[in-house]
Amino acid sequence: MGAIERPTFSSDASRQLYEYVERNGTVKRHKLLDVVSLPTDEFRDHLEGLKSDGYLEEDGGTLQISLEFGAITEYEIDDLSFLVRPGRQDDFDGLIETIRDVTAAETYVVAETIAEELLYEDSVSRHNAVKSRMFFVASVDGEVVGWTHLDLPQVEPMQGTAQQTVGVREAYRGNGIGTKLLARGIEWAEANGYRKVYNSVPITNDRALEFLTVHGWDTEAIRRDHYEIDGECVDEVMMAYEL
Structure with missing residues (x-):
């Protein structure tokens, strides 16, 4: 996801998940599950959708927003x-x-x-x-x-x-x-x-x-x-x- 692209979401649950990570910088995966009242399977689906769409990235169970800023x-x-x-x-x-x-x-x-x-x-x-x-x-x-x-x-x-x-x-x-x-x-x-x-x-x-x-x-x-x-x-x- 580029920083000039406004984020858009397929569901209110996806929006809530993204906004929580965006406000907090980094969030542990298990803590994010407590943010929305969703069954585990639905939570996983929304989270994987955000990752595949390029909105979030995960490293060792820690999530943060994913922005394409270029190379080292x-x-x-x-x-x-x-x-x-x-x-x-x-x-x-x-x-x-x-x-x-x-x-x-x-x-x-x-x-x-x-x-x-x-x-x-x-x-x-x-x-x-x-x-x-x-x-x-x-x-x-x-x-x-x-x-x-x-x-x-x-x-x-x-x-x-x-x-x-x-x-x-x-x-x-x-x-x-x-x-x-x-x-x-x-x-x-x-x-x-x-x-x-x-x-x-x-x-x-x-x-x-x-x-x-x-x-x-x-x-x-x-x-x-x-x-x-x-x-x-x-x-x-x-x-x-x-x-």
Whole structure:
């Protein structure tokens, strides 16, 4: 199932099963059986239908939503080897730590908001009739060191644009990781029919603004005094990349 496809269900029971997994990130199979009042055979039929339709996937009795985000790519730059791959539920703690590492060093309000959403919802990926959220991560020796995030509205008038964020832990900057992550998100958005990605950054975050500008992003608008940071009003720079 692709993240731009709205989920549709053959029965109310299938919808309930999917929505429970989608809200919770991962769910044990035996726990899911308690969600709907169904005989075991019917439960199995609905669950197998969701799996065969590409809505859910199961690994060792643990279920999660199944989204087609692409392959794992390995890079070696200078002496550093890293992977860029789709994010998954077991990256949850690493994502939170990485986002907080980035936002501790520089003001990135949108990324801070994403971290709070992750903590509140306890789920890396979201995909429902209203919104989708997906991540690609960069990992070194299994540790998450960077991310790019795409927020994908499902409301039809907004389906052509996606919000993208990107960040890399301070200790791993200067190795091209951010460039690879940014490109991976853009490539995915373009391949899936989006016409624009955008990113909103406080005007005081010189490093982020320079990074985006170097990679071809343009200033689309400035919202005056949009943030209050350390007691001072700060403009928000809305950057965009046309696909």
